[in-house]
Structure formats: C-alpha cells, structure tokens
Amino acid sequence: MINKIFASPAEAVEDIFDGAVVMISGFGEAGSPIELIHALIDQGAKDLTVISNNTGSGHVGLAALIAHRRVAKMICSFPRTANSKVFPELYKNGEIELELVPQGTLAERIRSGGAGIPAFYTPTSVGTPLAEGKETREFNGKTYVMQHALEADFSLVKCKAADRYGNLIYNKTARNFGPIMCTAAKTTIVQAKQIVGLGDIDPETVVTPGIFVNKVVEVANPAEESKLVAEDRRYPW
Amino acid sequence: MINKIFASPAEAVEDIFDGAVVMISGFGEAGSPIELIHALIDQGAKDLTVISNNTGSGHVGLAALIAHRRVAKMICSFPRTANSKVFPELYKNGEIELELVPQGTLAERIRSGGAGIPAFYTPTSVGTPLAEGKETREFNGKTYVMQHALEADFSLVKCKAADRYGNLIYNKTARNFGPIMCTAAKTTIVQAKQIVGLGDIDPETVVTPGIFVNKVVEVANPAEESKLVAEDRRYPW
Amino acid sequence: MVGNEEKKGWSIGEMAQKAALDILDGSYVNLGIGMPELVADYVPEGREVIYHTENGLLGMGPVPEPGKEDPELINAGKKCVTAIPGACFFHHADSFTMIRGNHIDICVLGALQISEEGDLANWSTGAPDAIPAVGGAMDLVAGDIKIYVISRHTTKTGEPKIVRECTYPLTGKNVVNTIYTDLAIIDVTDKGLFIRELAPGVTFDYVQERTEAKLNQYS
Amino acid sequence: MVGNEEKKGWSIGEMAQKAALDILDGSYVNLGIGMPELVADYVPEGREVIYHTENGLLGMGPVPEPGKEDPELINAGKKCVTAIPGACFFHHADSFTMIRGNHIDICVLGALQISEEGDLANWSTGAPDAIPAVGGAMDLVAGDIKIYVISRHTTKTGEPKIVRECTYPLTGKNVVNTIYTDLAIIDVTDKGLFIRELAPGVTFDYVQERTEAKLNQYS
Numbered sequence: 001m002i003n004k005i006f007a008s009p010a011e012a013v014e015d016i017f018d019g020a021v022v023m024i025s026g027f028g029e030a031g032s033p034i035e036l037i038h039a040l041i042d043q044g045a046k047d048l049t050v051i052s053n054n055t056g057s058g059h060v061g062l063a064a065l066i067a068h069r070r071v072a073k074m075i076c077s078f079p080r081t082a083n084s085k086v087f088p089e090l091y092k093n094g095e096i097e098l099e100l101v102p103q104g105t106l107a108e109r110i111r112s113g114g115a116g117i118p119a120f121y122t123p124t125s126v127g128t129p130l131a132e133g134k135e136t137r138e139f140n141g142k143t144y145v146m147q148h149a150l151e152a153d154f155s156l157v158k159c160k161a162a163d164r165y166g167n168l169i170y171n172k173t174a175r176n177f178g179p180i181m182c183t184a185a186k187t188t189i190v191q192a193k194q195i196v197g198l199g200d201i202d203p204e205t206v207v208t209p210g211i212f213v214n215k216v217v218e219v220a221n222p223a224e225e226s227k228l229v230a231e232d233r234r235y236p237w
Numbered sequence: 238m239i240n241k242i243f244a245s246p247a248e249a250v251e252d253i254f255d256g257a258v259v260m261i262s263g264f265g266e267a268g269s270p271i272e273l274i275h276a277l278i279d280q281g282a283k284d285l286t287v288i289s290n291n292t293g294s295g296h297v298g299l300a301a302l303i304a305h306r307r308v309a310k311m312i313c314s315f316p317r318t319a320n321s322k323v324f325p326e327l328y329k330n331g332e333i334e335l336e337l338v339p340q341g342t343l344a345e346r347i348r349s350g351g352a353g354i355p356a357f358y359t360p361t362s363v364g365t366p367l368a369e370g371k372e373t374r375e376f377n378g379k380t381y382v383m384q385h386a387l388e389a390d391f392s393l394v395k396c397k398a399a400d401r402y403g404n405l406i407y408n409k410t411a412r413n414f415g416p417i418m419c420t421a422a423k424t425t426i427v428q429a430k431q432i433v434g435l436g437d438i439d440p441e442t443v444v445t446p447g448i449f450v451n452k453v454v455e456v457a458n459p460a461e462e463s464k465l466v467a468e469d470r471r472y473p474w
Numbered sequence: 475m476v477g478n479e480e481k482k483g484w485s486i487g488e489m490a491q492k493a494a495l496d497i498l499d500g501s502y503v504n505l506g507i508g509m510p511e512l513v514a515d516y517v518p519e520g521r522e523v524i525y526h527t528e529n530g531l532l533g534m535g536p537v538p539e540p541g542k543e544d545p546e547l548i549n550a551g552k553k554c555v556t557a558i559p560g561a562c563f564f565h566h567a568d569s570f571t572m573i574r575g576n577h578i579d580i581c582v583l584g585a586l587q588i589s590e591e592g593d594l595a596n597w598s599t600g601a602p603d604a605i606p607a608v609g610g611a612m613d614l615v616a617g618d619i620k621i622y623v624i625s626r627h628t629t630k631t632g633e634p635k636i637v638r639e640c641t642y643p644l645t646g647k648n649v650v651n652t653i654y655t656d657l658a659i660i661d662v663t664d665k666g667l668f669i670r671e672l673a674p675g676v677t678f679d680y681v682q683e684r685t686e687a688k689l690n691q692y693s
Numbered sequence: 694m695v696g697n698e699e700k701k702g703w704s705i706g707e708m709a710q711k712a713a714l715d716i717l718d719g720s721y722v723n724l725g726i727g728m729p730e731l732v733a734d735y736v737p738e739g740r741e742v743i744y745h746t747e748n749g750l751l752g753m754g755p756v757p758e759p760g761k762e763d764p765e766l767i768n769a770g771k772k773c774v775t776a777i778p779g780a781c782f783f784h785h786a787d788s789f790t791m792i793r794g795n796h797i798d799i800c801v802l803g804a805l806q807i808s809e810e811g812d813l814a815n816w817s818t819g820a821p822d823a824i825p826a827v828g829g830a831m832d833l834v835a836g837d838i839k840i841y842v843i844s845r846h847t848t849k850t851g852e853p854k855i856v857r858e859c860t861y862p863l864t865g866k867n868v869v870n871t872i873y874t875d876l877a878i879i880d881v882t883d884k885g886l887f888i889r890e891l892a893p894g895v896t897f898d899y900v901q902e903r904t905e906a907k908l909n910q911y912s
Binding site (some may be wrong): 115118205 | 374441
Binding site (some may be wrong): 022027028029030031077078079080081082087088091092098100101102103104105106107108110123124125126127128129130167170171172173174175176177178179180207224226227 | 746747748749750763764765766769776782783785786788789792793799812814817822824825826827829830831832835836862863864865866890
C-alpha cells in the first residue's frame with residue numbers, strides 16, 4: 001500500500017545527510033516549511049547547499065539553519081530582505097558561499113531539473129555581470145545565455161493539504177516555488193496543514209501530483225515566521 | 238474593460254491568415270476544438286502549418302481541414318490513428334509535408350515557445366533517426382539533442398469553462414496540449430463549453446491564466462468527433 | 475529461423491503475469507498500447523500500483539462500465555478509461571516531466587526488435603511507404619525508467635525479434651531492462667542477455683535457436 | 694551636477710500619474726517594488742488593468758483592510774495584498790513564463806542609472822561590501838515587455854541618473870522604453886533620448902543640465 005504519511009517532521013527529515021543539496025520552498029515566509037527546517041536543525045545535517053529564493057528572516061526557519069552554520073552555500077535570487085540579518089553577516093565574513101541567480105532563471109533551472117532537461121537558453125541576464133563566464137548563443141539574431149538544470153537530494157515544501165498518495169494543493173501565493181521543487185529532488189518532503197482522504201482533492205485541481213512527493217507530514221498549526229521574528233524568537237527555543 | 242468573449246466561432250477565427258502557423262489542442266478527439274476548426278474551414282485560410290498531436294479522424298475537424306487542402310505542413314507525433322484516412326493519403330502522394338516530433342519533445346517545444354526559451358536539450362530521440370541532423374551535446378557524460386521552441390500565430394483550444402478575462406479550466410484528459418498551446422501563440426482562441434462570471438472559477442484552480450488567452454467563444458454543445466466519424470459525416474455538411 | 479511447429483511456452487496472459495510480478499508495491503507504471511495493457515490485470519493483490527497515461531492522467535483505473543464511457547477520459551491508446559480516487563489530471567508538458575524526469579518507475583512496451591545491448595525498435599519498420607508515427611515511445615525510453623518489453627519471442631513468420639543489431643529504426647539505444655516473451659524472461663545486462671526463467675517445457679537451446687543474439691545463463 | 698536649489702517639477706504622485714496615463718485599458722502590468730507601486734493608484738477610471746506579481750498572482754488587488762492581512766497572500770515586495778475576482782494563483786515557473794514569454798505588457802521599475810541606449814542598472818551599486826540581490830528584475834527586462842522607469846531625475850546628491858554609459862552593474866542592455874522623472878517624460882528611441890513632456894516651469898536646458906546623456910526634442 002502507498003502511504004507517504006510520516007508521523008512527525010523529525011521522522012520525515014531523518015535521512016538528510018551532510019553535504020546534501022536541499023531545496024526549500026517559500027518566497028519570504030509565504031510557503032516556507034518552518035517546522036521541517038527546525039526539524040532539520042535538530043537533526044544536525046551540515047555542509048548543506050540550500051536552494052531557496054531568500055535567506056530567511058530573524059533567527060528562525062532558514063535564517064536559523066544558516067545561523068547554526070549548517071549551510072555551506074546558498075543558491076538564491078534575493079539574499080537580503082527586510083529582516084535578513086544572519087546571512088549578510090556570514091557572507092561579509094566570507095563564511096558562506098553565494099550563487100546569485102535571477103529569480104526566473106532560478107525557477108526555470110529547478111523546473112528543468114525536474115523535467116529531465118539538462119540545460120536551456122534564456123534571454124535573462126545577457127550583458128550583465130550574472131552572465132559572465134557563461135556560454136552565450138544567438139537564436140534568430142538575439143543573444144541568449146545557457147543555463148544548467150538544478151537538482152536536489154531533498155526538497156522541503158509547505159502546502160495546504162495532502163493525501164496519502166502525496167497529491168498536494170497550496171494556499172495563495174505560498175504556492176511559489178513548491179510545485180517545481182517537488183519535481184526536482186530525489187526525495188521530496190512536504191509539510192501539509194491538513195492530511196485529507198484519497199479523492200478529497202478534486203483530480204482536476206491537484207497542483208502537485210503525488211508522483212513527485214515522497215513524504216508528507218501534517219503540521220496543523222504552522223508557526224508564522226513574521227510573528228516569531230517580531231518577538232525576536234530564536235530557534236531552538 | 239477587458240472582455241475577450243466573442244459571439245461566434247466565425248468571428249473568433251476571422252483574423253487567421255494564409256500561411257499562418259496554427260496550434261490545435263487535442264489528443265485524438267479529446268480536447269479537439271472541432272467548432273473552431275470548422276469555422277476555420279468556412280473562413281478559408283490556406284497554406285497553414287498545423288501543430289497538433291494527431292491528424293484527425295474521418296472527414297470532420299482537423300481531418301476535414303486537411304482534406305480541404307488548407308494544410309501545407311503538419312507538425313505532430315502520431316499522424317496515423319485508427320480512423321485517420323485523409324492525412325495518410327495526401328502524405329503518400331507527397332501532397333502534405335510532415336515534421337514528426339516525439340510527443341514529449343513536441344510538448345516541451347511548445348511550452349518553451351510560450352516561456353521565452355528558444356532552445357533546450359533533451360535525451361529523447363538520441364541515437365534514433367529523429368535526431369539525425371540535429372545538434373547533440375554531452376552533459377555529465379550523457380548525450381542530449383538540442384531542440385528549438387515552437388511558436389504559433391494562432392492557437393485553437395477547447396476547454397470546459399472560461400470567464401471574460403480568459404481564465405480557463407479543462408475537462409479530464411481533454412486538457413492535454415491546451416494549456417501549453419495557450420501560452421505559445423500570438424493569438425489564442427478558445428471554445429468553452431460554458432462562459433462563467435468573473436470569480437466563478439476558484440483562483441486556486443484556474444489552469445490557464447487569462448493572460449494567455451485572447452478570444453473566447455461559448456460552444457455549449459460541441460460535436461463529438463467519434464460519433465460524427467461513426468456516421469461518416471463530412472464537413473461542411 | 476524455425477518453421478511452424480507445436481505451440482510451446484507461455485500464453486499472452488502468462489507473459490503479462492510474469493511482467494506483473496516484477497512490478498513492486500507502490501510503483502508508478504506506464505503501460506504501452508496493446509499487449510502491455512494486459513499487465514494491469516495481473517498485478518498481485520495487495521500491491522498498490524499507480525498507472526500513468528501520458529495524455530494527462532495519473533491514477534488511471536479500469537475500463538468503464540458500458541454506457542459510462544466519457545470520450546474526454548481516455549488513455550494513450552485513445553480508449554475510454556476511468557480515474558481512481560486519488561487520481562489527478564495535468565497537461566502534456568507536466569506529463570512528460572514525469573517521464574523525462576524519471577519519476578515514473580516502470581514502463582512496459584511492445585517491440586519489433588530488441589538488440590543484445592538493449593536497443594529497442596518499436597515505432598517503425600522503416601518501410602518506405604509507411605507513415606512514420608512515434609507518439610511517446612522515444613520519451614518513455616529516454617530516461618532512467620525501467621523498461622520492460624513484452625513481446626512474442628519471434629515474429630509471425632518465425633523471425634527472431636531478439637537480434638544482434640536492430641535493423642528497424644531505433645526507439646532508443648541501450649534502454650531495455652527485461653524482456654518477457656512466450657519462451658523466457660530475459661534480463662539485459664552489461665555482460666549481455668541472461669535468461670532468468672524458462673517457460674515450462676522450454677529449454678535454453680530451444681530459446682537460443684529462436685534468438686539471433688547470444689543468450690547466457692546465470693551461473 | 695547642480696547643487697541644492699528650489700524644488701521644481703512633478704511630485705512623486707504626479708510622476709506616478711504620468712506613467713499611469715501610458716497604461717492602456719486591458720493591459721497586464723507588473724509593478725516593481727517602491728515608487729512603481731504607486732502607479733496603480735493613478736490609473737484613470739474606466740481602464741481595467743490586471744496586475745501581475747511574480748511570486749504567483751495575476752489579478753493583484755489593493756492593500757487589505759487592517760486585520761484582514763494574510764501572510765500567504767503577498768506581493769513581490771512581501772507586503773500583504775488582495776486578489777480581485779478573476780484572479781489566479783500559479784507557481785514560479787509559470788509566473789516567469791508570463792514574463793520571459795512576453796505575455797506581460799508593461800513593467801514599471803525603479804532605476805539607479807539609465808543610459809542613453811536604454812541600458813538599465815537597478816539592482817546593485819557594485820560596492821564591494823554590498824550583498825548582491827537581483828530578484829526578478831533581470832527577467833522582467835529580458836523580454837519584449839515595455840519597460841517604464843519611474844525615478845527622480847538625479848540622485849539625492851544631485852548626480853545625474855540618466856547617463857551616457859551606466860557605471861553600475863547592468864540589469865539589462867537596451868531595455869528601457871520610457872523614463873518618468875520629476876522633470877520630464879523621456880522616450881528612449883533608436884535615435885537617442887527624446888523629451889516627450891516637460892514638467893511645468895521646467896525648460897529643456899534645465900533638464901539637459903541635470904542629464905549626462907544627450908537629450909533631444911521632437912521636431
């Protein structure tokens with residue numbers, strides 16, 4: 001029988017190994033799987049390469065993972081946001097590596113990783129410092145830069161509801177990178193606000209088909225990152 | 238005000254010009270916009286390049302368009318199906334051109350056309366006659382073939398429901414090529430079984446965002462291709 | 475080549491049953507058109523298998539009851555099917571993400587020819603007047619999906635289908651994992667073709683006589 | 694460079710209003726973070742404009758009433774927004790299909806520098822200790838979307854922002870269509886920069902003095 005449901009975030013993340021490439025969904029706090037990230041902090045894996053649009057806020061979630069020196073390299077489009085303090089400090093001290101990728105290129109590289117496309121051409125970043133050292137090529141008189149797919153060992157994703165097959169739906173703009181990250185990892189681990197029965201999600205409205213998901217854990221009341229940051233909470237507490 | 242609703246298939250297709258590249262949704266009869274195709278036959282545009290997975294059945298829909306010698310070239314993955322008679326005959330007589338593309342490559346080329354990606358690499362067809370003359374390249378020790386995006390002047394698509402912004406939902410496996418074809422044409426023309434009010438489609442379940450759609454026409458009772466073929470109907474009747 | 479003679483070996487149903495035994499619980503499986511479709515009928519009870527059809531459905535169920543057919547709910551062979559609870563629909567680019575991106579576990583296909591290196595030819599006889607039609611076959615074999623081929627051991631006229639080199643146009647190079655014929659189950663390995671199981675009353679030599687490629691026995 | 698002096702030209706609201714007048718009925722528009730966001734407040738009545746935010750929403754509505762904020766319904770600046778009837782949500786790859794594939798009509802952005810050829814620098818001052826952060830800016834300018842830049846004509850210290858060559862790292866080459874500053878509306882054309890409209894009380898020479906690039910007048 002197919003049952004992808006795990007009892008706790010701790011059990012869901014226990015296989016993540018030192019040196020793993022980990023994709024983490026979210027755009028700012030929307031869609032960030034904070035309970036899975038905290039379980040990963042507890043679990044202890046280090047030397048991680050993390051692919052996520054931002055670098056977290058305050059001292060919780062992704063920012064806490066970075067603060068605990070578990071992340072050797074960040075691949076992201078926007079590493080500094082309003083309450084982002086941890087990453088900037090480590091970066092200035094040369095203690096964390098950064099690969100900066102334009103947001104749409106980041107999305108397309110992840111989508112390609114999931115779709116078995118090793119590389120593609122894009123007009124984005126041509127003529128800018130982010131295209132330096134990259135192969136360019138003309139198609140129909142316009143210049144494009146070649147970009148390689150991104151794949152991960154694990155993806156950590158937050159969603160609204162899941163069933164035991166791993167079919168997922170999301171909530172509003174918390175969808176963002178979740179669906180493509182689910183496709184691009186060897187093991188996709190999802191925290192869902194609710195686990196529902198098979199067939200409870202209309203087959204026409206499934207956003208992530210279960211085939212892309214390996215583990216699901218229910219987190220009925222996920223923490224709100226911005227509230228934790230406002231209270232200056234630090235994980236672990 | 239944005240109002241993409243047109244009164245009839247005839248009005249919706251009136252801009253299609255001789256020599257146009259036209260994508261037509263559908264996998265067999267499922268999702269084939271038969272009323273739009275018939276309106277196109279009436280309209281008279283010729284020398285068309287048609288991109289569609291199959292070549293139609295009997296003497297209705299896409300097969301009728303081909304039978305009326307409006308199609309100079311087909312780009313498809315499977316030009317012969319059970320009741321496909323028109324295309325095979327013209328093809329054997331050298332009266333229609335064929336570009337045969339593996340089905341997944343066809344889908345990805347269309348998706349790339351819509352996404353501003355001019356070319357990508359795929360493992361599909363490497364070492365086969367369909368890769369002959371195409372550029373190949375190794376990534377991580379594996380060989381891939383480069384494929385170019387497909388774009389169209391017009392896409393003709395069938396869906397289940399649409400609103401005046403052009404937001405669409407589909408019915409079951411009639412979805413197939415519809416959503417990607419909507420993105421890849423300069424002008425996307427859609428026949429919907431039902432036109433609904435703005436907001437009647439849950440924003441979480443929209444499959445094709447309205448930005449990809451230019452014209453919508455309601456066809457409440459579309460013909461069933463297989464029934465017409467069984468009755469040996471021929472368009473125009 | 476061997477002429478007409480008394481029928482030996484497994485029936486088509488038994489071939490499908492043998493392939494089905496190699497589909498583990500929880501697998502995501504794509505079944506080709508024709509003989510491969512039979513495999514679904516033989517998956518052992520207690521195994522939950524999810525069927526993918528490349529025209530946009532994961533969780534394909536059995537043929538509908540008469541009168542309940544929906545022409546917009548079909549499989550890749552354009553036959554009416556059903557959807558199980560927990561199924562989902564998606565568009566073609568997402569469907570081939572499942573294939574090309576190696577998310578499907580197993581694909582069962584028919585064959586015209588299979589070479590000793592696992593090359594597969596199953597889309598064209600290369601006849602000059604034939605209309606070429608490839609569908610999704612090349613995509614299905616391009617990734618790291620396990621490819622099971624189910625096929626009669628020889629053609630209707632007794633020609634071997636398991637050959638040293640395919641003479642028909644290829645679907646993919648070095649792609650087949652296991653071949654299920656009426657005579658034997660044959661694994662394609664780095665060291666050549668190995669017979670894993672012989673049909674009752676069939677000997678190794680009997681199979682080798684009907685096979686152009688060299689066969690090996692596991693020691 | 695020109696020193697401090699009496700304030701001349703349009704207010705920020707008036708600049709936003711000028712840009713808003715160039716957004717036609719039925720346009721799909723992406724507004725950058727900061728000053729560009731103001732443009733939405735000035736679109737003339739009777740024009741229906743659909744706002745896209747690259748984090749996955751088409752049909753973005755105004756700021757929610759206090760107490761009705763949803764931290765999972767935000768814009769690209771990570772501020773809470775609303776969704777209008779007819780809106781839809783989608784993932785990041787689909788969102789950038791709308792951008793890279795030229796489906797969006799107009800994007801309004803801020804700028805650090807704009808060159809006379811329409812090069813735009815708006816993501817980095819290139820300072821060695823700055824943490825680079827690019828977000829979606831390079832994607833937005835890479836296609837054939839109309840790029841409107843809304844910006845003060847000079848920096849806080851009076852340096853020209855409209856220059857012969859950008860000295861800051863580029864966001865994109867030859868991408869800007871129109872520049873809306875406090876002093877003028879300037880079109881970027883194949884033949885150079887042309888002033889389309891001057892703010893009240895501002896002369897051509899006054900603008901040219903505050904512009905490193907050569908300005909032209911429509912004849």
